Amino acid sequence: MRTTPAPTGLAARAAELSWYHTIDLAPGVTTRGWFDTRGLVPEVPLALDLTGKRCLDVGTWDGFWAFEMERRGAASVTAIDIDDPRGWDWPPNAEFDAAGAARVAFMEGFKSQAAAFGLAKEALDSKVERIDCSVYDLDPEVHGTFDVVFLGALLLHLRDPVRALDRIRRVCGGELVVAESVELISSLLRPRTPTARLEGLEEPWWWQPNVAGLRRMVASAGFELLETTGLFFLPLGAAHPLPPLRSQWRVLGTAAGREKAVARFKGIPHTAVRARPLT
Ligand SMILES: C[S@@+](CC[C@H](N)C(=O)[O-])C[C@H]1O[C@@H](n2cnc3c(N)ncnc32)[C@H](O)[C@@H]1O
Structure with a gap:
């Protein structure tokens, strides 16, 4: 990646945008992300050397994982995401609900994700190609096939996660x-039983699988599991709003409330899987 000097005014331009990821754009310039994905990198079973590989990052937002694959030597990286909010497949009640400041900020962040990706690409002098495409529309006739596909924190937002995985299998x-978020309590209480809690109302996600449930989704979409990890936690980033503690205690009676309390103090529970398509 970058061999020429970093763009001028980079810090000021980065500060004008909303970031999902915490990305080191240049020495002394790090984005204020909603999450600090840097802490997750060592936990995820992505090959350290991707030299010569054609890679795909699904649901890239501002591109953290796409840039990471490029950094590891990928010959090319394609990153897909959706620019039009109507294509997101979020639960209808969550999509345009302005119930809280956090939700509004999150929605604003979505609107600037292509711009944030563009600035990161410029700062990192990257060649990653970002295309506007839903995971449901991946097609080997159009996109070709990829040696390595990365999928992070998207399945929970999809009505039909197994269909999305099926589309990924084809390319x-x-x-x-x-590397997806999972529900902590059901992962600990039911380690061998695949479960997924249906949300779908106020929150912008449909399914919260446990660790076994996430593995089962991948397997049932026609993949052979090669490697699985246990639980690890995605730390919140500098820009993540924290609701007042008092309001969090009040919702501890709900599964979503308990998960949010875990997120506040420990991060978002995740697990990872490395798999290959069944032939
Ligand atoms: C929670 S973010 C995860 C970002 C990143 N993949 C990661 O693991 O850190 C989910 C991303 O998926 C994108 N997305 C939502 N629906 C999608 C779809 N149907 N196809 C592709 N991307 C989608 C969102 O715009 C967002 O950028």
């Missing part, structure tokens, strides 16, 4: 690496 000519 996956090598390996799929999935």
